[in-house]
Amino acid sequence: MDEDPELEEFATRMFGLARAGDTEALRAYVGAGLPVNLANDKGDTLLMLAAYYGHAETVRMLVTSGADVDRANDRGQTPLAGAVFKKESAVVRALLDGGADPDAGRPSAREAALMFANDDFIQWFSQSDS
DSSP states (O other): OOOOHHHHHHHHHHHHHHHHTOHHHHHHHHHTTOOTTOBOTTSOBHHHHHHHTTOHHHHHHHHHTTOOTTOOOTTSOOHHHHHHHTTOHHHHHHHHHTTOOTTOTTTTHHHHHHHTTOHHHHHHHHHHHO
């Protein structure tokens, strides 16, 4: 089956909005029916891209719109692990507030925090366990 070039270009624009943290534009598209768990050819969702690029407001909007906070990409990485890797504290907090599991994915966010000796994140994950 051939790819629809217009659809592919539209999806590319949507992923660009997530990378750029254009919360209001994404909110409008999601409100109009854009699948909140749309993923690219690497399995990266809109949430994964917003998290990895440090856009906490966009992450919160996607989470409240129903994005799967623990959905891993094709490499087994979750949005929370990506945010830990990038040391994006506000994004980590937003994902934890949205119910993200620090033990999901490989490496998990908890494993990444231990690997990088990020004591703040390790403490946050311990608090989310209780």
